[in-house]
Amino acid sequence: MxxxxxxxxxxxxxxxxxxxxxxxxxxxxxxxxxxxxxxxxxxxxxxxxxxxxxxxxxxxxxxxxxxxxxxxxxxxxxxxxxxxxxxxxxxxxxxxxxxxxxxxxxxxxxxxxxxxxxxxxxxxxxxxxxxxxxxxxMHRRSVSEFKRKSLPEISTVKNADELLEAARLAPSSGNTQPWFFTGDKSLIHTYTSKAYPKKDYPHEIIKRYNTISMGIAIYHITVAAEHFDKGAEILSDKGAEKNAPEGYEYIASLKIE
Ligand SMILES: Cc1cc2nc3c(=O)[nH]c(=O)nc-3n(C[C@H](O)[C@H](O)[C@H](O)COP(=O)(O)O)c2cc1C
The missing domain is CATH 3.40.109.10 (NADH Oxidase)
Known part of the structure; x- marks a missing residue:
């Protein structure tokens, strides 16, 4: 290997x-x-x-x-x-x-x-x-082969595209890409969607998979941060939790330095 x-x-x-x-x-x-x-x-x-x-x-x-x-x-x-x-x-x-x-x-x-x-x-x-x-x-040959939302659809964070691009490409259950990112390049807040696109599916299960998918996207951000010689530390931010965008639930924040 x-x-x-x-x-x-x-x-x-x-x-x-x-x-x-x-x-x-x-x-x-x-x-x-x-x-x-x-x-x-x-x-x-x-x-x-x-x-x-x-x-x-x-x-x-x-x-x-x-x-x-x-x-x-x-x-x-x-x-x-x-x-x-x-x-x-x-x-x-x-x-x-x-x-x-x-x-x-x-x-x-x-x-x-x-x-x-x-x-x-x-x-x-x-x-x-x-x-x-x-x-x-088994591998993609270019980024154009990923069926994903665009960065502006999933993020309002400025000047951190190199980190959020890694999150954008992450896998998610049913490819729902339930994530949303706010904050700035030194403190990124992560949220997961509360929408349930599959109507015939128990909400509890979708919520479970959405949260796992969010963890996957957070991992991709930390890999990108490391690649660009930055550290990423997980923390909980009360203000970000209170200010969740409509339809989204707060998961955690990443301090990037
Ligand atoms: C939490 C989670 C659960 C998933 N469950 C299934 C599943 O039950 N069956 C399946 O075929 N794919 C499953 N997938 C794979 C997704 O369908 C896949 O990641 C998504 O369509 C994006 O495609 P990609 O991984 O090739 O980029 C799951 C992915 C995640 C992250």
């Missing part, structure tokens, strides 16, 4: 939804397991566990989307734990993509009973991974 330039992968990655079901070799799986030790949380005080599960340990309704392996995340359900999970695991999406291994956040598959019982923490979400069925199309 190669050392990955996480920043450049933001502009190339793509969800892989069709897999070659041949399991990855033990050495590759050991290196992926090792990489899990490098995951950094957004909040140090939230306990999490990530387990590598095989297809037979997971209930997958859509057979076409089956993968040989899954990363299942479990967490203590503390404040902002969903954003924390999105933030932590998105590093794996970029790492796997950078090593030509496909991956995809998946809302519907669930670990089977045995795997669920293997952790004392709450099961949050799964990411599938494995060799892509169509390796030639």
């Amino acid at each position: 190669k050392k990955v330039d996480y920043y450049s992968m933001i502009f190339k990655r793509k969800s892989v939804k069709r897999y070659d079901l041949t399991p990855l070799d033990d050495n590759t799986l050991a290196q992926i397991s090792n990489e899990l030790n490098n995951l950094k949380p957004l909040y140090d005080d939230i306990k999490t566990e990530v387990k590598i599960l095989s297809l037979d340990e997971v209930e997958v309704k859509k057979k076409k989307k089956q993968a040989p392996h899954y990363l299942a995340v479990f967490s203590d359900p503390k404040d902002n734990y969903l954003a924390n999970v999105g933030f932590m695991l998105q590093r794996m999406d970029l790492f796997l993509s950078g090593n030509d291994i496909g991956s995809c956040w998946q809302g519907s598959p669930q670990p089977k009973e045995e795997a669920l019982k293997s952790s004392d923490l709450e099961f949050v979400i799964i990411m599938s991974f494995g060799k892509p069925k169509y390796p030639d199309s």
Whole structure:
């Protein structure tokens, strides 16, 4: 496995939804397991566990989307734990993509009973991974291949386009891109949409996926900040929370220096 330039992968990655079901070799799986030790949380005080599960340990309704392996995340359900999970695991999406291994956040598959019982923490979400069925199309060749909202649609922040562009390209559940950013280049406030585009879907589930997606976008901002030799520190800003744009809910703020 190669050392990955996480920043450049933001502009190339793509969800892989069709897999070659041949399991990855033990050495590759050991290196992926090792990489899990490098995951950094957004909040140090939230306990999490990530387990590598095989297809037979997971209930997958859509057979076409089956993968040989899954990363299942479990967490203590503390404040902002969903954003924390999105933030932590998105590093794996970029790492796997950078090593030509496909991956995809998946809302519907669930670990089977045995795997669920293997952790004392709450099961949050799964990411599938494995060799892509169509390796030639697993990466995007240009930013124009991303179906995304424009920066002015998701942000009022001035002079921080190089950071917000990374958030703009982030994956989100159903590609809803539920995020909105305010503030300025040294303090960016993040909000997630309260709209529920899928009417037949339980609001609680959409809210859950939107918050995970927000954590993913926050991770992309921190990767971009690091690339431009800046630090990004997560904090909670009471004023920003009170001034949430209409239809949006405050998640957290990033101090950039
Ligand atoms: C929290 C979350 C849940 C997702 N759930 C599913 C899912 O259940 N099934 C699926 O095919 N894709 C799922 N996706 C992948 C999105 O459909 C995908 O990220 C989005 O369409 C953008 O495409 P891209 O990742 O290729 O850029 C999910 C993504 C996120 C972030």
